[in-house]
Amino acid sequence: MNLTLRVWRQKGPKEKGHFETYQVQDVTPEMSFFEALDKVNEELITAGREPIAFDHDCREGICGTCSLTINGQPHGPDEAATGCQLHLRAFKSGDTITIEPFRARAFPVIKDLVIDRSALDRVMTAGGFVSVNTGSAAEANSILVPKDKSDAAMDAAACIGCGACVAACPNASAMLFVSAKVSHFALLPQGKPERDRRVLAMQKQMDLEGFGNCSNESECEAVCPKEIKVCNIARMNREFLRAIFWSKE
Amino acid sequence: MKLDAKIPAGSVSQKWDKYRFDLKLVNPANKRKFDVLIVGSGLAGASAAATLAELGYNVKVFCLQDSPRRAHSIAAQGGINAAKNYPNDGDSVWRLFYDTVKGGDYRAREANVYRLAQVSNSIIDQCVAQGVPFAREYGGALDNRSFGGAQVSRTFYARGQTGQQLLLGAYSSLMRQVNKKQVQIFPRREMAELVVIDGVARGIVVRNLITGQFESYAGHAVLLATGGYGNTFYLSTNANSCNVSAAWRAYKKGAGFANPCFTQIHPTCIPQSGEHQAKLTLMSESLRNDGRVWVPKKKGDTRSPDQIPDSERDYYLERQYPTFGNLVPRDVASRAAKRMIDEGRGVGKTGLSVYLDFADAVKRQGKAKIVEKYGNLFDMYHHLTAEDPYRVPMRIYPAVHYAMGGLWVDYNLMTTIPGLFCLGEANFSDHGANRLGASALMQGLGDGYFIIPYTLGGYLASTKLPKAGTDHQAFAEAQRLAHERVKRLLSSKGKRTPVSFHKELGKLLWSNCGMSRNEKGLKEALAKIPAIREEFWNNLVVSGSGNDFNQTLERASRVGDYLEFAELLVRDALERKESCGGHFREESQTPDNEAKRDDANFSHAAVWEHAGEGKDPIRNQEPLTFTDVVPSQRSYA
Ligand SMILES: Cc1cc2nc3c(=O)[nH]c(=O)nc-3n(C[C@H](O)[C@H](O)[C@H](O)COP(=O)(O)OP(=O)(O)OC[C@H]3O[C@@H](n4cnc5c(N)ncnc54)[C@H](O)[C@@H]3O)c2cc1C
Ligand code: FES
Numbered sequence: 001m002n003l004t005l006r007v008w009r010q011k012g013p014k015e016k017g018h019f020e021t022y023q024v025q026d027v028t029p030e031m032s033f034f035e036a037l038d039k040v041n042e043e044l045i046t047a048g049r050e051p052i053a054f055d056h057d058c059r060e061g062i063c064g065t066c067s068l069t070i071n072g073q074p075h076g077p078d079e080a081a082t083g084c085q086l087h088l089r090a091f092k093s094g095d096t097i098t099i100e101p102f103r104a105r106a107f108p109v110i111k112d113l114v115i116d117r118s119a120l121d122r123v124m125t126a127g128g129f130v131s132v133n134t135g136s137a138a139e140a141n142s143i144l145v146p147k148d149k150s151d152a153a154m155d156a157a158a159c160i161g162c163g164a165c166v167a168a169c170p171n172a173s174a175m176l177f178v179s180a181k182v183s184h185f186a187l188l189p190q191g192k193p194e195r196d197r198r199v200l201a202m203q204k205q206m207d208l209e210g211f212g213n214c215s216n217e218s219e220c221e222a223v224c225p226k227e228i229k230v231c232n233i234a235r236m237n238r239e240f241l242r243a244i245f246w247s248k249e
Numbered sequence: 250m251k252l253d254a255k256i257p258a259g260s261v262s263q264k265w266d267k268y269r270f271d272l273k274l275v276n277p278a279n280k281r282k283f284d285v286l287i288v289g290s291g292l293a294g295a296s297a298a299a300t301l302a303e304l305g306y307n308v309k310v311f312c313l314q315d316s317p318r319r320a321h322s323i324a325a326q327g328g329i330n331a332a333k334n335y336p337n338d339g340d341s342v343w344r345l346f347y348d349t350v351k352g353g354d355y356r357a358r359e360a361n362v363y364r365l366a367q368v369s370n371s372i373i374d375q376c377v378a379q380g381v382p383f384a385r386e387y388g389g390a391l392d393n394r395s396f397g398g399a400q401v402s403r404t405f406y407a408r409g410q411t412g413q414q415l416l417l418g419a420y421s422s423l424m425r426q427v428n429k430k431q432v433q434i435f436p437r438r439e440m441a442e443l444v445v446i447d448g449v450a451r452g453i454v455v456r457n458l459i460t461g462q463f464e465s466y467a468g469h470a471v472l473l474a475t476g477g478y479g480n481t482f483y484l485s486t487n488a489n490s491c492n493v494s495a496a497w498r499a500y501k502k503g504a505g506f507a508n509p510c511f512t513q514i515h516p517t518c519i520p521q522s523g524e525h526q527a528k529l530t531l532m533s534e535s536l537r538n539d540g541r542v543w544v545p546k547k548k549g550d551t552r553s554p555d556q557i558p559d560s561e562r563d564y565y566l567e568r569q570y571p572t573f574g575n576l577v578p579r580d581v582a583s584r585a586a587k588r589m590i591d592e593g594r595g596v597g598k599t600g601l602s603v604y605l606d607f608a609d610a611v612k613r614q615g616k617a618k619i620v621e622k623y624g625n626l627f628d629m630y631h632h633l634t635a636e637d638p639y640r641v642p643m644r645i646y647p648a649v650h651y652a653m654g655g656l657w658v659d660y661n662l663m664t665t666i667p668g669l670f671c672l673g674e675a676n677f678s679d680h681g682a683n684r685l686g687a688s689a690l691m692q693g694l695g696d697g698y699f700i701i702p703y704t705l706g707g708y709l710a711s712t713k714l715p716k717a718g719t720d721h722q723a724f725a726e727a728q729r730l731a732h733e734r735v736k737r738l739l740s741s742k743g744k745r746t747p748v749s750f751h752k753e754l755g756k757l758l759w760s761n762c763g764m765s766r767n768e769k770g771l772k773e774a775l776a777k778i779p780a781i782r783e784e785f786w787n788n789l790v791v792s793g794s795g796n797d798f799n800q801t802l803e804r805a806s807r808v809g810d811y812l813e814f815a816e817l818l819v820r821d822a823l824e825r826k827e828s829c830g831g832h833f834r835e836e837s838q839t840p841d842n843e844a845k846r847d848d849a850n851f852s853h854a855a856v857w858e859h860a861g862e863g864k865d866p867i868r869n870q871e872p873l874t875f876t877d878v879v880p881s882q883r884s885y886a
Binding site for chain 1: 303
């Protein structure tokens with residue numbers, strides 16, 4: 001099959017970007033979308049031109065590195081999948097596909113499709129942890145966790161930190177990302193002692209980074225490759241109110 | 250090269266306790282005077298960094314990714330071993346030790362393996378305390394499953410995302426130390442040179458991957474936790490960024506490289522679908538808990554699997570290895586699959602795969618239970634192949650997966666360069682010639698949480714280190730070397746891309762130094778690699794500049810290192826004339842085609858020493874002695 005790619009090219013953070021068009025010929029439906037990009041890049045390099053810069057690493061949907069908006073949708077048309085899991089069978093020969101970076105104020109472009117998501121790390125630094133030093137842990141089975149609670153914590157912890165939720169949100173809010181981490185800990189006994197401190201610190205940092213507010217659009221849930229649910233946001237709001245009204249922090 | 254493994258005296262079960270007591274301690278108030286540089290933020294690097302920072306050291310962490318949380322460890326699926334014996338099925342520290350030494354085909358150091366088994370239980374405690382959501386039973390206690398090469402259930406898991414959850418645990422502890430200003434993180438940095446002053450590792454030069462600039466960092470010790478070199482083969486289950494470059498730089502500066510030919514080929518990966526393919530995807534070994542491996546009994550049987558009745562299927566692992574069945578170790582399972590395919594009984598369009606079938610498990614346990622255990626793996630398979638593994642058996646094929654070889658380290662995890670330590674997959678230590686499933690996560694975290702915090706303290710407390718800042722001329726010299734390399738890569742105005750050379754090398758290695766190896770093929774590879782390398786330096790094209798984000802340049806630099814390292818890998822395979830674990834020399838097999846060791850001549854780690862550019866490397870030996878697990882022909886039948 002043959003495809004036309006419209007790709008965002010931007011030399012650096014301060015330069016203006018624009019779309020460029022590339023033809024990809026003789027690709028097959030079982031190829032991954034990224035392998036089609038690889039093919040374009042190999043041709044560009046051979047011609048002595050600069051290839052399209054894009055982030056990727058595991059190529060199996062777990063590292064959260066890839067960050068492409070494909071035909072207007074973060075991670076593209078497949079449900080519950082990352083861009084690196086997308087295959088050409090999702091398209092027809094002759095299709096034109098538009099590729100941009102995840103767009104959000106808090107995610108400046110580094111080059112072409114590569115963005116800076118260090119804001120997410122800074123939110124985690126503010127409170128996304130349990131304060132326990134190596135060596136001071138109790139015997140593992142001395143902490144019993146009901147299976148449903150543990151499963152729900154795992155559902156939230158499955159977040160890969162890709163930032164698609166931010167890119168999909170009309171307000172560029174990071175509520176789904178932050179609430180997934182807050183929920184993961186709030187659901188487990190290990191997270192309880194610091195729950196107030198954690199939610200206050202993470203939300204504060206989130207605001208400082210320039211992420212927007214949540215206005216219940218649920219676009220985040222729709223694009224999340226790990227199907228993290230918006231009920232986590234509701235849980236975080238409860239944790240936040242609890243912390244504001246009852247905590248001594 | 251002097252190889253002193255520094256194995257403490259005493260009985261194997263007493264060594265570590267006694268040694269920890271004997272190690273000198275760094276006074277708490279003095280710890281903040283020490284700077285520790287850690288390259289790598291995977292399980293090994295992140296756990297070491299967090300723990301050393303908690304103790305009070307000043308820590309700097311460097312990684313390739315945009316965030317430490319994305320290190321390759323994130324992709325580990327199946328689980329992590331520990332000798333908790335929660336299922337009451339006969340496990341113990343001693344059994345984990347025994348299984349690991351035997352699984353590694355008696356090519357690992359007993360003292361190290363015992364210590365690893367000993368700390369395994371504390372790892373689980375630590376991870377649970379961090380909030381790692383391991384799978385649980387209805388009563389709230391932790392659940393276990395089985396992995397290859399063991400007859401007990403000792404594997405802890407978080408669905409099919411164990412590596413992700415363990416890494417996020419270590420990462421959260423790391424970020425807590427960033428919050429406390431004990432750790433500084435330097436993401437998107439690639440180590441370009443190791444700086445050695447008066448024979449001691451004192452710093453690194455890294456390339457900032459966004460600006461292209463070289464930066465110097467000085468410290469009192471350097472820890473490499475840079476992962477494995479499986480990507481030398483081009484196609485592997487490793488993430489794109491995995492590489493050998495950091496270890497290779499250290500080798501060139503005098504660190505011994507041990508057993509490079511010990512590479513693990515994992516039996517259950519999704520088969521290659523075409524030439525375009527950039528990587529292979531693993532299907533976790535945990536699937537062999539419930540999946541049954543089979544091929545048709547008849548050669549060239551093209552019927553769809555549901556048309557082949559049970560009586561015409563060959564469940565060859567269950568047939569050949571009745572005691573361990575589908576849970577034989579990886580090297581054994583991979584070679585068995587290869588034998589079936591070589592006999593012409595492979596399945597799928599290309600005939601290059603075997604079935605992994607869940608029909609019985611779904612019938613016995615119900616689909617809901619299978620979804621709960623392996624849901625994300627089945628989804629991954631579905632995304633890649635567009636086939637539904639709940640209905641059609643998976644098709645799998647072996648692929649390069651893990652590096653047992655790596656930088657040689659002594660009992661302290663120190664390389665042959667004083668002050669340079671190596672942790673996790675990057676070192677050679679604990680898995681011998683074949684790693685058992687779910688033991689890499691255990692080793693990475695064992696090294697980082699529970700071993701290096703002691704042994705590094707011992708080193709710093711007992712070594713006098715003169716002041717050496719980044720103004721020392723050794724840093725200027727290292728920067729000059731790094732600059733020159735980039736200049737050389739950019740100045741080549743040839744026709745071929747870095748990836749095209751990488752592919753060519755990978756194909757050669759896979760066919761001549763892959764699942765089975767022989768003298769003729771190895772010699773042929775040894776002759777061809779220098780020719781590919783020469784063409785690389787004459788006919789390479791790298792577009793763009795050295796002054797900004799340039800992924801082609803990054804790749805070119807790594808491929809340049811693979812082209813040197815691959816020669817060492819093949820040379821090591823040629824010199825080791827025995828078969829052991831994942832290293833299968835056709836000349837050395839038992840009547841049933843199993844790996845046949847030659848203990849009289851090869852019961853040692855081969856440690857390679859760089860002798861200078863253009864000179865043959867020197868092969869040194871660390872003899873292995875076994876006092877507690879008596880070597881025998883491995884049997885899983
Ligand atoms: C698909 C897959 C599944 C697996 N499943 C399991 C499992 O279920 N159980 C199990 O026990 N093991 C499993 N393994 C093996 C295990 O995941 C790895 O061996 C382990 O995670 C390696 O951890 P590490 O910390 O040593 O290195 P890595 O996690 O690979 O981290 C390497 C770090 O070094 C950095 N780095 C590398 N080179 C440089 C450089 N030149 N400059 C700067 N930084 C550098 C990287 O950025 C990264 O931060 C699996 C492996 C794969 C590929
Ligand atoms: S590359 Fe890892 S999630 Fe896409």
